[in-house]
Amino acid sequence: MKAIVLDNFGGPEVLIPQDIPFPSIDSHEILIKVYASALNRADLLERQGLYPPSGKPPKYQIPGLECAGVVEQVGSRVTKFQIGDRVMALLNGGGYAEKVACHELMAWKIPNDMSYQEAAGIPEVFLTAYDSLVQKAELSFGDPVIIHAGAGGVGSAAIQLALAGGMPVLTTVGSSKKANFVSSLGADVVVNYKESSFSDIALKWTNEKGVKAVLDFVGKNYLTDNIKSLQTGGFLVIIGTLSGSEANINLGQLLAKRLTLRGTALRSRPIFEKMQLIKLFEDRIMPKFYSGTLKPIIDKVFPFSKVSLSHEYMETNQNIGKIILSLEEGN
Ligand SMILES: NC(=O)c1ccc[n+]([C@@H]2O[C@H](COP(=O)([O-])OP(=O)(O)OC[C@H]3O[C@@H](n4cnc5c(N)ncnc54)[C@H](OP(=O)(O)O)[C@@H]3O)[C@@H](O)[C@H]2O)c1
Incomplete structure (x- = not known):
């Protein structure tokens, strides 16, 4: 072959x-x-x-x-x-x-x-997005979430899943073409990160409370603003490190806001865990593809x-x- x-x-x-x-x-x-x-x-x-x-x-x-x-x-x-x-x-x-x-x-x-x-x-992007939103960020109906790289494979899957689960979405993208696309998916707030600060907009959007979770693929360049954007008890889920993987973190803010920082990687997980995730996905999420929601x-x-x-x-x-x-x- x-x-x-x-x-x-x-x-x-x-x-x-x-x-x-x-x-x-x-x-x-x-x-x-x-x-x-x-x-x-x-x-x-x-x-x-x-x-x-x-x-x-x-x-x-x-x-x-x-x-x-x-x-x-x-x-x-x-x-x-x-x-x-x-x-x-x-x-x-x-x-x-x-x-x-x-x-x-x-x-x-x-x-x-x-x-x-x-x-x-x-498979890869929807399973990653589902696992990140539900199991890693522990989000439920009504929880506002930031999804970075919203027009990418994982980002566009996560936006659809979050909206289908009743979670308001702020997403970041790097061009007006991508901004139009994520708007067409139904994202509530779209930020072109080359033009505006997503953390300022996220705080305004949530009346200064902050979002419940951030799904991040960017790493180094976004760490400070991600922490700034989170509400007390919020979750920062690190899924990728596209801008770099070493960054300074203000542990005082992590502590004061009682934040949870979680990393995730699908590929290296034991096969048994992947099978469990696939079973959940088949039962709970695949019907949304049959109905056209996703x-x-x-x-x-x-x-x-x-x-x-x-x-x-x-x-x-x-x-x-x-x-x-x-x-x-x-x-
Ligand atoms: N942890 C896991 O299990 C897992 C699973 C799947 C994927 N991932 C990771 O998740 C990330 C996204 O994957 P994907 O499949 O969605 O990729 P993708 O479809 O290629 O989308 C990635 C997008 O990220 C944006 N980007 C790239 N470099 C950036 C930077 N330095 N700063 C800000 N934005 C940047 C770009 O969009 P803009 O034009 O909007 O900037 C790019 O198109 C990758 O790092 C990938 O390795 C992790």
Whole structure:
């Protein structure tokens, strides 16, 4: 099969499809014929050799944390799927390939009217956003939240989930095109961080009380303003560190406001925890895709042969929502 194997690390030019054997499956696994896969920022770091796969090193280091396709083989103890089922899956890697093996509980069915390309854009960002909002930030109906990088993959998923759960959203973006997009999702307040201070606007928006939680992907540059924006007892959830990971923190403010600072990483979590999260997501959130309340946001689809261009594109910060790799015939 064709796969992107990371034999060398570096720029997008190292992403060259090569031929390797099909993966074999064990008794609880399924083999998915991949029709679409999606990019994540972690893939860019992995490509540069800065984010090695967690756990036992695989024989072939293939990036790709999610995919959508058809079940082609089932292990002897698989009960959840049959051959021919359309599925999406959260992966530990291996998504940039024509076939991938995964545990049956890491996959779930695709709604009938959803394409493979749309489905491939769901697992990583919606699971991260759901976990961050509900389990890490402990938000509930009516709690105001700041969601940074609102037009990105995780940000746009988090805005939709927060609004569906009745949480008012202030979001930050870096361009007027992205501002228009997050407004169309229904965000209550949109701040172009290149023009205004989000913390000043957040405090005004909440009558100086502050928000209940901040979902942050930016790290260093936002730390002071994130803490300033939070109400007493609030939660700062660190999901990414796009501007840098080392910053000074005023512990006095953390203490005085009784804040909770939480970091989160989906990929490195034990598989059992990921399965629990997927089960909750299937039961509580997937129905919202069937009803149309939630939708995957797809920016651009690249054919698998152009994977290096897709990485170059993500590195320019232009994408609104997800960047997809198509492995369907003809690409
Ligand atoms: N912890 C986890 O489990 C987990 C899971 C998934 C993703 N992540 C992380 O979450 C972050 C977002 O992922 P994503 O998939 O949403 O990425 P994405 O779709 O590429 O969106 C990221 C956006 O962040 C903004 N941005 C980039 N650098 C910035 C900076 N220095 N300051 C302010 N904004 C900046 C850009 O939008 P603007 O043009 O609006 O600035 C960019 O388009 C990444 O760091 C990723 O690694 C973590």
